[in-house]
Amino acid sequence: MAEQIAVIGAGSWGTALAVVLAKNGHTVELISNNPEQIEEIRETGENSAYLPGVKVPSGIYVHGDMEESVKKAGIVLLGIPSHAVREVVRQIKPYLNSDKIVVNAAKGLEENTMLRMSQVFEQETGGTLQDNFVVLTGPSHAEEVGREMPTAIVAAGRKRMMAEKVQDIFMSPNFRVYTNPDIVGVEIGGALKNVIAICTGVAEGLGLGDNSKAALITRGLAEIARLGVKLGANPLTFAGLTGIGDLIVTCTSPHSRNRKAGLAIGRGKSVPEAIASVKMVVEGFRTTRAAWQLAREQGVVMPITEKAYEVLYEGRNPREAVYELMTREKKHEIEDVISSTYPDW
Numbered sequence: 001m002a003e004q005i006a007v008i009g010a011g012s013w014g015t016a017l018a019v020v021l022a023k024n025g026h027t028v029e030l031i032s033n034n035p036e037q038i039e040e041i042r043e044t045g046e047n048s049a050y051l052p053g054v055k056v057p058s059g060i061y062v063h064g065d066m067e068e069s070v071k072k073a074g075i076v077l078l079g080i081p082s083h084a085v086r087e088v089v090r091q092i093k094p095y096l097n098s099d100k101i102v103v104n105a106a107k108g109l110e111e112n113t114m115l116r117m118s119q120v121f122e123q124e125t126g127g128t129l130q131d132n133f134v135v136l137t138g139p140s141h142a143e144e145v146g147r148e149m150p151t152a153i154v155a156a157g158r159k160r161m162m163a164e165k166v167q168d169i170f171m172s173p174n175f176r177v178y179t180n181p182d183i184v185g186v187e188i189g190g191a192l193k194n195v196i197a198i199c200t201g202v203a204e205g206l207g208l209g210d211n212s213k214a215a216l217i218t219r220g221l222a223e224i225a226r227l228g229v230k231l232g233a234n235p236l237t238f239a240g241l242t243g244i245g246d247l248i249v250t251c252t253s254p255h256s257r258n259r260k261a262g263l264a265i266g267r268g269k270s271v272p273e274a275i276a277s278v279k280m281v282v283e284g285f286r287t288t289r290a291a292w293q294l295a296r297e298q299g300v301v302m303p304i305t306e307k308a309y310e311v312l313y314e315g316r317n318p319r320e321a322v323y324e325l326m327t328r329e330k331k332h333e334i335e336d337v338i339s340s341t342y343p344d345w
Contacts, residue, residue, distance in 0.1 A: 002026050003169055006073035008066055008088060010037055012050040012142035012280070013105055014079025019146055020175050021077075022057045029069045030062045038062050050280070054146035070095045075103060075169065077136075081281040082108025082191070085117050089124040096129055103155075103166055105136045107190035108283045109290035114297070116187040131159045134166045135183055137190040138241040139249035141256070145175065152176040154242050156186040178241065185237030188228040190246055192291055192305070194284030196220030197250040197258035199308050202318050204259075205266015212322075216304065217251050223302040226336065227291070230298050258284040271312050288312050303328060 003026045007018040010032035018030045032038050041047050041062045045055055056062070063069070070076050070092045080088055085106055096102065104117050115123070122130050138153030145151050155170070155177050157163035163179040170177045180186055196216060203212045224247070225238040237243055250256045261282045264274035275282050292309040295302040307325055310316035334341075 003075050004073050005029070005075045005077060005169070006031060006066075006069040007077045007079050008070075008092075009079035009081075009084075010034070010041070010047060010050070010062065011079065011081075012047075012146075014077070015047045015051045015056065016054070016142035016146040017077060017079055017105060017136075017170075018060055019054065019056060020170060020172065022060045024169065024172055026169060028060045029073070030056075030060050031064065031066045031069055032062060033064055033066075035064065038064060051142060051146050054143075066092065067095060070100075073100065075101045075166075077103040077105060079105050082106040082117060082283060083111065083281075083286055086110065086120050086124060089121055093125050096125065096132075098129065098132060101132050101134060101162055101165060102129070103134045103136050106283075107137060107187075107194065108287045109191050109294065111286040111290050114290045114294040116184070116191070118183050118187060131157075132162060133157065134162050135186055135190075136166060136170075136177075137186050137246070139245040141249065141253055143255050148174040150174050150176070152178065152241055152245075154178050154180050154186055154240070156180040156183045156242075158183065180237065180240070180242070182234045182237045184231050185228050185233030186242040188231065188233055189224060189238055189242040191283075191287050192224045192227070193220075193247040193250050194258045194282075195288045195291055195305055195308050196224070196247060197256055198262035198265075198282075198284045198288065198312070199304055200251040201256075201259035201262020201264075202266040202311065203262075203322070205263040205268075206318060206322070207266075208322070213251065217247055220251075220304050221247055223300075223304060227295055227298065227300045227302060230300050257282050261285070265311065266318055285312060 005026050005028050007014050008031045010030050018028050022028045121133050134157040140151050140153050155163045155166040167177040200213045200216045229235050257278045257280050260278050261274045264277050288308045291305050307321040311321050
């Protein structure tokens with residue numbers, strides 16, 4: 001059945017998801033706060049600044065009246081950067097009710113509070129609509145989704161029927177959606193993979209090679225899972241699309257903004273220059289500080305995240321950071337389970 005859907009945010013990801021939904025036969029309104037962008041999409045059928053080369057179907061109504069769109073919609077999709085989620089939810093909460101589903105596609109932790117996006121939503125809405133909140137996340141670059149390249153992602157929610165509703169509206173021959181009840185796990189995986197992607201970009205910029213990138217990805221996953229499990233996530237989630245899947249694509253793809261920023265840092269640009277050179281939001285920059293603070297608060301050892309924080313916020317030389325990672329005290333690979341699983345080893 002066709003749904004009335006408001007997509008808030010006409011960046012690359014919001015636009016790509018709006019295209020998927022429109023092609024699935026839904027009534028889609030795409031909300032932008034940029035009048036020039038609205039005019040361009042209406043006149044040319046393309047969002048050239050964020051998703052060049054992808055045709056925006058004429059059936060998508062592009063405009064700037066967020067409140068009116070949310071009032072009409074049965075499903076509201078947040079296609080905005082994570083640092084904007086709180087303010088947008090604050091603006092639309094008078095128009096939300098138990099008949100609407102809110103789908104969040106932002107990946108990050110709030111910088112000052114260290115909260116996941118579902119926690120931000122809960123705070124702003126008083127917790128009364130948490131059953132209607134669904135996280136849409138996984139290995140999915142907008143550039144490829146917009147061009148209908150086969151993609152698999154995850155819809156996670158507290159209520160199975162809500163997650164399955166989101167699954168139904170997005171499913172197509174080129175866009176496969178799985179469901180998962182583990183909101184904590186998918187949000188932590190989706191946010192922290194950006195931190196590791198900056199690090200793999202730095203390693204590539206330094207010319208360290210594939211061995212180094214493989215080490216960062218796998219050990220990065222280990223520390224992401226360590227924090228996630230401490231916060232209540234299911235460890236198996238990190239072996240799935242929102243764990244290793246999202247980590248691989250973000251750390252290796254030329255589309256990855258976080259990798260691009262890290263690459264520039266590794267090649268000698270200052271952190272501000274590197275962030276500016278990407279010309280889009282680099283989610284991992286803010287998330288690095290939040291993740292570093294959260295790890296310290298939770299007493300979780302996250303050496304790669306710690307070095308990322310030092311490089312991004314304390315001016316640490318990237319080569320020195322790599323050296324310090326490689327010369328840490330020796331460890332078991334599966335340090336967390338050796339004592340309980342192999343007591344005589």
